[in-house]
Amino acid sequence: MKKHFNIIIAGAGGIAEAVSLILAEWSDVTPTLYIGDRSFLKAKKVAKWVEEGTTKPCTIKAFNLDEKELTEEMIAIFQQGDIILDCLPGSASPRIAQFAKDFKLHYANLTEYVAETEEIIALSKNADTGFLLQTGLAPGYINLLAHELFRKFCNDYKVNSVHTLEFKVGALTKHAVAPHYYGFTWSPVGVATEYLKATVVLRDYVKTTLPSLSERAEIIIDGITYEEDLTSGGGADLPHALSGKVCRLDYKTLRYPGHYAWIEKQIKKIDVAASKIKELQYKMQEVIPHIEDDQIVLYAAIQGRDIEGVLRRREIAKTILPQKIGNHLLRAIQTTTAAPLAQAAQLLLEGKHRGVLLQSHIDSAAFLNGFFVSRVYGKL
Known part of the structure; x- marks a missing residue:
């Protein structure tokens, strides 16, 4: 990515780690990353892990992503953000997608859950921003x-x-x-x-x-x-x-x-x-x-x-x-899932997309040969 963006990452598991590190290490202009999880300690641990893993200066902030309430901290971060990358379990994805719609953020997720995907398709129909769904490895x-x-x-x-x-x-x-x-x-x-x-x-x-x-x-x-x-x-x-x-x-x-x-x-x-x-x-x-x-x-x-x-x-x-x-060895499941998610972020942030984007809507050749994806999968 060639401009500065504020990127919110929901979740603090292995894919959240990987996409945070990929964005910090490979972006032309290093984004500011906000890593949120229901466990603030887990989010803080991931933020530290990424800071230690990247070879570039990067601002990374951990926050508590409350499971039930919309807290003042969450509101402040959502107001500053440009996009949410949803790395939480699929059952939580409609809630996170609703936050993206309410705060006019782009949104991308990974889940293979069918019912939750249909729910997000419905809520994103009149959104002002782009919602790119199921964009990991499989689906993705x-x-x-x-x-x-x-x-x-x-x-x-x-x-x-x-x-x-x-x-x-x-x-x-x-x-x-x-x-x-x-x-x-x-x-x-x-x-x-x-x-x-x-x-x-x-x-x-x-x-x-x-x-x-x-x-x-x-x-x-x-x-x-x-x-x-x-x-x-x-x-x-x-x-x-x-x-x-x-x-x-x-x-x-x-x-x-x-x-x-x-x-x-x-x-x-x-x-x-x-x-x-x-x-x-x-x-x-x-x-x-x-x-x-x-x-x-x-x-x-x-x-x-x-x-x-x-x-x-x-x-x-x-x-x-x-x-x-960077300084970390990532598992194959991490890179193959996180690289398409990072590519989705670039597509949304550098485009003018509104509403839902599904796999068949994407220029497949351009995406498969994209900067983040090709560094993991090779050129098509």
Whole structure:
């Protein structure tokens, strides 16, 4: 970013850390950062961590983001801000988005939660500022990559529709052990949620809803065998935007073989009356460790016939590893999620956007080759 901005970051977790450091270290003009969390101590800890991690002078202020009240401190900071980057759990996103609307701030978030996204779409319709939603890794980068594949395929082969558009992401450890064949690299509640909530897909060109974990298959990427299955939220708005143009479209999550079978066993043990998401989260956390040394594996492919009837397929696969930014080594899940969020901030702050911006509304080629995104993912 080439001008000075006041950027408010809601949350003090791993992605808040990463986007704060990326903005401090990589912006042409270093912004002033306000880091807010319900725990002031956590916010203060992140602010100190970023100050120690950046090689540039940067003003970083921690504040208490109260869960229930709109405090005088919050009002003062919102009045000074230019944008809110929402790194809180998806359940909190409508409240933060409402603050953005009320104080005429731009807003960007990461959540894959469908109901909360629809709520923000409704509240942002008559907003004076831009609301860019679901702009992390998945949903986020992977949707733009898939949309760009579709655009180029149709342009190059002079067609208006294709048979298959598939896109997949795995936030994985480098090794996996029985019985779960997994390690947490991000939020356990996020994992449980995407496994249990329904997913939106295209089947026979029509948008429809399917249960998550209902279409398991094997896939080989760069010579390594993974399992893929439907999970919630990763499709963003592409099923709506490409309805009638793609016969089969879906987002799937990549895992090592054996993981999904173990998950199915845990789900079957949950009492019918129980909160399934909380119970699955608890069962996973009992035995699955958190692992720092991670990798992101992503894959997108499109298949269809060209204007002469020849069957064509295009594929893109990437593996992203941890990356040093400033004085800190960030995990792959941090950089791949935070870089698109930083790119979203630049798009909103340097543009004239009003109301909601979904993945299909964005110039995918420009975003994918943007300054922040390309330094993590490479050029398209």
